[in-house]
Amino acid sequence: xxxxxxxxxxxxxxxxxxxxxxxxxxxxxxxxxxxxxxxxxxxxxxxxxxxxxxxxxxxxxxxxxxxxxxxxxxxxxxxxxxxxxxxxxxxxxxxxxxxxxxxxxxxxxxxxxxxxxxxxxxxxxxxxxxxxxxxxxxxxxxxxxxxxxxxxxxxxxxxxxxxxxxxxxxxxxxxxxxxxxxxxxxxxxxxxxxxxxxxxxxxxxxxxxxxxx
Amino acid sequence: xxxxxxxxxxxxxxxxxxxxxxxxxxxxxxxxxxxxxxxxxxxxxxxxxxxxxxxxxxxxxxxxxxxxxxxxxxxxxxxxxxxxxxxxxxxxxxxxxxxxxxxxxxxxxxxxxxxxxxxxxxxxxxxxxxxxxxxxxxxxxxxxxxxxxxxxxxxxxxxxxxxxxxxxxxxxxxxxxxxxxxxxxxxxxxxxxxxxxxxxxxxxxxxxxxxxxxxxxxxxxxxxxxxxxxxxxxxxxxxxxxxxxxxxxxxxxxxxxxxxxxxxxxxxxxxxxxxxxxxxxxxxxxxxxxxxxxxxxxxxxxxxxxxxxxxxxxxxxxxxxxxxxxxxxxxxxxxxxxxxxxxxxxxxxxxxxxxxxxxxxxxxxxxxxxxxxxxxxxxxxxxxxxxxxxxxxxxxxxxxxxxxxxxxxxxxxxxxxxxxxxxxxxxxxxxxxxxxxxxxxxxxxxxxxxxxxxxxxxxxx
Numbered sequence: 082x083x084x085x086x087x088x089x090x091x092x093x094x095x096x097x098x099x100x101x102x103x104x105x106x107x108x109x110x111x112x113x114x115x116x117x118x119x120x121x122x123x124x125x126x127x128x129x130x131x132x133x134x135x136x137x138x139x140x141x142x143x144x145x146x147x148x149x150x151x152x153x154x155x156x157x158x159x160x161x162x163x164x165x166x167x168x169x170x171x172x173x174x175x176x177x178x179x180x181x182x183x184x185x186x187x188x189x190x191x192x193x194x195x196x197x198x199x200x201x202x203x204x205x206x207x208x209x210x211x212x213x214x215x216x217x218x219x220x221x222x223x224x225x226x227x228x229x230x231x232x233x234x235x236x237x238x239x240x241x242x243x244x245x246x247x248x249x250x251x252x253x254x255x256x257x258x259x260x261x262x263x264x265x266x267x268x269x270x271x272x273x274x275x276x277x278x279x280x281x282x283x284x285x286x287x288x289x290x291x292x293x294x
Numbered sequence: 295x296x297x298x299x300x301x302x303x304x305x306x307x308x309x310x311x312x313x314x315x316x317x318x319x320x321x322x323x324x325x326x327x328x329x330x331x332x333x334x335x336x337x338x339x340x341x342x343x344x345x346x347x348x349x350x351x352x353x354x355x356x357x358x359x360x361x362x363x364x365x366x367x368x369x370x371x372x373x374x375x376x377x378x379x380x381x382x383x384x385x386x387x388x389x390x391x392x393x394x395x396x397x398x399x400x401x402x403x404x405x406x407x408x409x410x411x412x413x414x415x416x417x418x419x420x421x422x423x424x425x426x427x428x429x430x431x432x433x434x435x436x437x438x439x440x441x442x443x444x445x446x447x448x449x450x451x452x453x454x455x456x457x458x459x460x461x462x463x464x465x466x467x468x469x470x471x472x473x474x475x476x477x478x479x480x481x482x483x484x485x486x487x488x489x490x491x492x493x494x495x496x497x498x499x500x501x502x503x504x505x506x507x508x509x510x511x512x513x514x515x516x517x518x519x520x521x522x523x524x525x526x527x528x529x530x531x532x533x534x535x536x537x538x539x540x541x542x543x544x545x546x547x548x549x550x551x552x553x554x555x556x557x558x559x560x561x562x563x564x565x566x567x568x569x570x571x572x573x574x575x576x577x578x579x580x581x582x583x584x585x586x587x588x589x590x591x592x593x594x595x596x597x598x599x600x601x602x603x604x605x606x607x608x609x610x611x612x613x614x615x616x617x618x619x620x621x622x623x624x625x626x627x628x629x630x631x632x633x634x635x636x637x638x639x640x641x642x643x644x645x646x647x648x649x650x651x652x653x654x655x656x657x658x659x660x661x662x663x664x665x666x667x668x669x670x671x672x673x674x675x676x677x678x679x680x681x682x683x684x685x686x687x688x689x690x691x692x693x694x695x696x697x698x699x700x701x702x703x704x705x706x707x708x709x710x711x712x713x714x715x716x717x718x719x720x721x722x723x724x725x726x727x728x729x730x731x732x733x734x735x736x737x738x739x740x741x742x743x744x745x746x747x748x749x750x751x752x753x754x755x
Contacts, residue, residue: 114395118751123395126513130403139522139658144407147526152410155417180419180481187421232453233427233461240434243452255452 158186184238191229194283195238201285202261207243209259209288210235215268222282223266262288296485299478300328302358307331309362310565312369315558316376319503320383325496326562328489329539333569334361336470340442340619348440351477391508394752400512404519408495415488415529419481425531428461430483433472442466443623462625465616467573468533484531491528494539495519498729501546504554505737509752510745514736523659524725533573534722540570541580542729544609545690548584552686555596560588564608571612576723579697581609583690633704642703642712649716650699659721660728667731670738677739684738691730698723
């Protein structure tokens, strides 16, 4: 940019500038909005959005699937939380129910099974899990996704409890220290050092008789 | 309590910005405050851990207050030189840009879409597999155990998180940031992801405002924002969108400095790139590209060697620091993953070409962004050759794409197949190129001509 001082000074006598008349649109938002080019470009913008929505299916998905349905789903889950917490007065318990309901909605069966284990073991528990083939077995009453066979995945929901898998026998020092066992599809009853009468397809039990009351 | 934690991070970010300069816009102070603040917090947390003080809420608070005080001391020196600062920032002088229907429409759409996205991000706890078995799990354990170097996930014989492609091979930003959120009482660590994506929108809009009109800035910010795969991932706990915030803004700031030679942009760029290297190890690709731009300006004598050297060291600082941290604390990070010598493998190249071509052209993942970028590059070829139109931005954008593809090529695929890495990891890594591409789409010669003409017509008396 050239410095202004370098410019030649005007020689003509400066005439008195008429005070600008205030047009209805100047300085006013509403007046400006209805100018023809403004309306035209607004219309072009809307047409472009309609074109995107109709011709690029992923943009349609962004609005209808990802955002609108996603937002609505939050509302549905919140209704369920409100139902479940209606009779609960303890705020900590309310928070826990809300947290669990959200994870039930998003993670599904795997979380519900792990929640059952969490609620029935102390925080310092070491829990023995079945091998992957048993865990992912398809049955009429329960099918779990392979993610549950990943130690970090199961450990996240059970932390600070320690998760040990059956296939780690002889490799992981925590295996020998396990106090609880996740019994699944009939697997694991032979690990108990006591007889358990009522067998269930999905259960969490202490491994040793001394731990039972 | 989490509100206090977020406020502390934002205060830290703003004080860093004020220490750099008092000449940023209000939107820039607001948009960069959280990414800068939380990035610095994670660095401070690692120092607390390394010095055996431990990662605790009080430790973090006191340490960050000391850093804020130091930054404000420098900020006061800057403020003395800029007495108009408070006038500029006062609400009395706050002015909205001249309105037009298109600008209002796109700003409302950004607010509406981001409102829904923000809500659903913070509403649900982490539910994506990568977050559950990796970043959020580590964050939760850091908050509970107060350490990173002695984390049970790294040290207990029950876990095998060290080694190739294990958790320790990931740079620590996300884990520590989630740990920070949990320490300050958050039940959902995704508040970090939600605020980072919100910041990205503000940063991108303010970067565009430096080169184009406010109407174009709103339009292209909206287009960048609705990139389908990126928007979907912004609601998850993965690190790709977090990486995108630091990588793209760091590089774009370097490009803007390249043209405008404004030192505050370069300092901010260096810090964003430093945090970027703490977010993903591949972040060095962006630091490398920005360093090339600085090196060019060094050879054209637009910047002295001291400042250039300081930029290089800062831009790579996160990478250097994290590697020293791992070595000093005997954490194995899976360094065997990268083949250090160059080699030729035609099968691998053919596989990469076969996988990447449909990926780049996939409008399901990236909307019309990549295709429009390619078309505008072709249409602008005359401007590029004759006038050097946005050459630095093109070199930076294509450069990081090529460098990253080379990094992918140099990986020893013992942990997964190359096809899987290209289909899933590369797909997500491409997010960090998206703001760069949209920035070019918005600022190239043809678009700028159209934008200026539009503005002339819109505001014609």
